[in-house]
Amino acid sequence: MxxxxxxxxxxxxxxxxxxxxxxxxxxxxxxxxxxxxxxxxxxxxxxxxxxxFLTSDLPRHDLWEEAGGGLTAYLHEHPQIEQKLLESSLEELSPADQFFLAMVLEERGNYGQARTVADLARAGMYTKEYQDCFKSQIDYVTNRVSIQDGPIIDLASGRCYLVEQLAQELSRPIVATDFSPRILRRDRRFFQFLGLADRVSLLAFDARCTPFNDGAVKTMTTNLGLANIEEPGRLLDELRRVISGELSAIMFFFPDDDVANRAAAEKLGISAFMFRNSTLRLFDEAGFDVELKNVCSGRALPTPTSDLLEGAGIDALPVAETELEWCTLVAR
Ligand SMILES: C[S@@+](CC[C@H](N)C(=O)[O-])C[C@H]1O[C@@H](n2cnc3c(N)ncnc32)[C@H](O)[C@@H]1O
Known part of the structure; x- marks a missing residue:
């Protein structure tokens, strides 16, 4: 850091x-x-x-630890599947298996090849409209924060798709954060590989209990991060405490009448930020002024499952075809 x-x-x-x-x-x-x-x-x-800066009072459901540790353990127990992943031609692998291959290549430190394979996997996993809307939001946020100054704090950074573009295109200091130390260790190696390690600081903390002084954050970003964080009310109260400037949050919303995806999101306990109305109400209750910018929409399908790893999946949502409304939510 x-x-x-x-x-x-x-x-x-x-x-x-x-x-x-x-x-x-x-x-x-x-x-x-x-x-x-x-x-x-x-x-x-x-x-x-x-x-x-993790605290002991908040339980952590660290999916990177579960998925990464699970994948390593599974392939250790089933070396013939690892061999098949590594030795099949890319065209023979389903998009989900291409994604798992990319994770295995990363674990082995082969970031260049992992990147090529992950890009191919994403092209097969998501509809063209999904990819276009995603890119449009990343470009919008990059442009928006390019005219501000000081450090950019990115919340729930995960594999750092947004942070990577910010670090490539802007000269501002960037702080990638997540409550998973495992994914941050991966991000550190990845940014070292890209030659961007000096541009990005890494902090592990829970977004509901951050280590920032009151009002210390002038620019906060997040790419599809909010929806995954439990206790939305507590999260927004904490963001209200630390942000004195602006939050630019890339979001997508399901249609209000999307019964199947609503039921699945509720079952996962992550429905609050998946719908436009509940999102706007929560931000209002926390005392933010909100605008939805760069709104666009596109068809989305459930991501495919693996052929090789006993039906392992990629994204939990959507569970049924839907039309997603994408935007950058700007909160002040
Ligand atoms: C879908 S990923 C976000 C994608 C990422 N922003 C990107 O650009 O690649 C969601 C992330 O939220 C993190 N997360 C979930 N709950 C969290 C919490 N309470 N505090 C901080 N991070 C959390 C997860 O570990 C995961 O990396």
């Missing part, structure tokens, strides 16, 4: 000042350090450049 970030950070539990002991730096970057809160006695390490 970049050392300039230290001025923005506070104890995520009690919001008291942190006392830093820095063990190792690389230029402007803090590689190994410890931040201690005198008030609640909590310690937050920086290890291999990743600042870890």
């Amino acid at each position: 970049n050392q300039d970030l230290i001025a923005l950070l506070t104890c995520p539990v009690c919001h008291s000042e942190l006392h830093w002991t820095i063990h190792e730096c690389n230029g402007e970057r803090v590689e190994e350090a410890e931040a201690h809160c005198n008030d609640c006695s909590a310690d937050y390490p920086v290890h291999e450049g990743i600042g870890v």
Whole structure:
């Protein structure tokens, strides 16, 4: 993480000042350090450049740990399937299996080939309209934040599709964040491979309990991140506390009368930000002014399942064909 970030950070539990002991730096970057809160006695390490501000009170349903660990364990138990994944020609693999192959290649540090395979997989997994709407939002947010200044804090960054474009195209400092240390370790290796590691800081924290001082964040972005975070009310109260500028959140909404996808989203406990009306109500209740920008729509289909890995799937939603409304939600 970049050392300039230290001025923005506070104890995520009690919001008291942190006392830093820095063990190792690389230029402007803090590689190994410890931040201690005198008030609640909590310690937050920086290890291999990743600042870890996770708190013990919030249960974490870390799908990257489950899926990544699960894939590694499964292939370890079924070496013939790993061999088939690695030795089949790409045309022989279904899009879902191409995606799993990309994950295996990444685990082995082969980022260049993994990128090619993942791009091919995405082209087969998503409709053309889905891909066009997605790209349109990423471009819109990149343009929007290009005229602001200071660090960009990206929430629930996952595999960093948005962060990558921001880092490629802008000269602003960027902070990728997620509550999964596993995906952030992958992101660190990926940005090192791209030669962008100096441009991106990595912080692990739960979006419902962030380590930022009140009003410290002038620019926050998120690409399809909000919908995956539990307890939407608590999340928005926390974002209201830390944002003094603007949040640009890439979202898609299901139609209100989409019974099948509504039922599936409710069952997963992630329906709040999947529908336009409930999203607008929640932001209003948290005290934000909201505008929906760059609205576009396109057909979406359930993502295909794997042929090789016992029907393993990619995205949990949609479960049935639908028309998604995409936008960048701008909240101030
Ligand atoms: C669909 S991904 C977002 C895609 C990503 N923004 C991108 O551009 O590639 C959702 C992410 O939310 C993260 N997440 C879920 N709950 C979270 C929470 N409470 N706090 C922080 N991150 C969370 C997950 O680990 C996952 O990486």
